[in-house]
Amino acid sequence: MSVLNRSALFSGLAALLLPVAIGMVFFYAPMEKTMGSVQKIFYFHLPLAFSAFLSFFVACVSGIMYLRRRQRVWDARLAASVEIGVVMTTLVLITGSLWGKPIWNTYWTWDPRLTTSLILWFIFASCLILRSAIDEEGKRATFSAVMAIVGFIDVPIVFLSARIWRSIHPTVIRSNSVGLESSMIVTLLVCMTAMLIFWVGLYKFRVSLYLQEAKVNDLQIDGTKS
Amino acid sequence: MKETYLVIAYMAIWIGLSGYVVALAQRQRKLSLKIEVLNKRLKVEED
Numbered sequence: 001m002s003v004l005n006r007s008a009l010f011s012g013l014a015a016l017l018l019p020v021a022i023g024m025v026f027f028y029a030p031m032e033k034t035m036g037s038v039q040k041i042f043y044f045h046l047p048l049a050f051s052a053f054l055s056f057f058v059a060c061v062s063g064i065m066y067l068r069r070r071q072r073v074w075d076a077r078l079a080a081s082v083e084i085g086v087v088m089t090t091l092v093l094i095t096g097s098l099w100g101k102p103i104w105n106t107y108w109t110w111d112p113r114l115t116t117s118l119i120l121w122f123i124f125a126s127c128l129i130l131r132s133a134i135d136e137e138g139k140r141a142t143f144s145a146v147m148a149i150v151g152f153i154d155v156p157i158v159f160l161s162a163r164i165w166r167s168i169h170p171t172v173i174r175s176n177s178v179g180l181e182s183s184m185i186v187t188l189l190v191c192m193t194a195m196l197i198f199w200v201g202l203y204k205f206r207v208s209l210y211l212q213e214a215k216v217n218d219l220q221i222d223g224t225k226s
Numbered sequence: 227m228k229e230t231y232l233v234i235a236y237m238a239i240w241i242g243l244s245g246y247v248v249a250l251a252q253r254q255r256k257l258s259l260k261i262e263v264l265n266k267r268l269k270v271e272e273d
Contacts, residue, residue, distance in 0.1 A: 095235045
């Protein structure tokens with residue numbers, strides 16, 4: 001099966017699962033007593049955050065592999081995952097702020113979890129800007145590989161920030177339990193699966209698009225030389 | 227009031243994600259146009 005077909009398969013699966021997940025959020029998951037309906041933001045806020053972390057992990061691994069092997073495919077994987085990760089982190093910050101306003105009475109507070117997440121967004125957004133600023137392929141790939149590896153250090157810091165420092169951000173998944181009712185856990189797992197499948201489809205599509213663009217650019221350069 | 231934030235959040239998620247997918251699809255279309263132009267140029271050179 002070709003890469004594009006696999007991407008279409010995952011996208012199709014996501015297109016089937018995402019409406020099911022949304023339906024479960026609104027018609028299956030119970031209403032949370034204290035927060036009310038606004039708690040339902042959480043069912044996509046957490047999968048988006050998890051997908052963003054996965055993106056930056058893939059970017060870090062791709063960066064290491066690129067520095068070892070110097071192959072274009074690893075740079076394509078890095079570029080795709082950083083781009084998707086930035087989109088997901090942006091949505092995490094927006095949905096988090098929209099949840100924060102009715103619950104904390106403010107869109108933003110300099111809480112450790114929020115601050116480290118914003119730093120994460122800045123690191124990888126600047127990696128994208130850096131990529132668009134460098135024309136030479138090898139240099140661009142090396143710089144962004146180093147940036148993705150160093151930037152990944154912030155991911156465990158974001159994850160642990162609410163546990164290490166004094167934070168007002170809720171920690172639903174604890175080391176010994178999950179602070180949710182069973183129907184909420186089922187809904188969350190469906191949302192998580194749907195988002196991960198969507199992520200795989202998007203990632204495969206972005207990698208293949210990057211590689212095709214690079215090949216066409218090579219052909220254009222060869223054409224102008226000859 | 228809380229429902230407003232819920233609606234805005236879900237709209238932000240789906241507009242954001244579908245906007246990104248549409249942007250990628252546009253990029254793919256531009257690329258296929260580029261490939262067509264290259265193909266035509268190649269045919270002209272062969273003739």
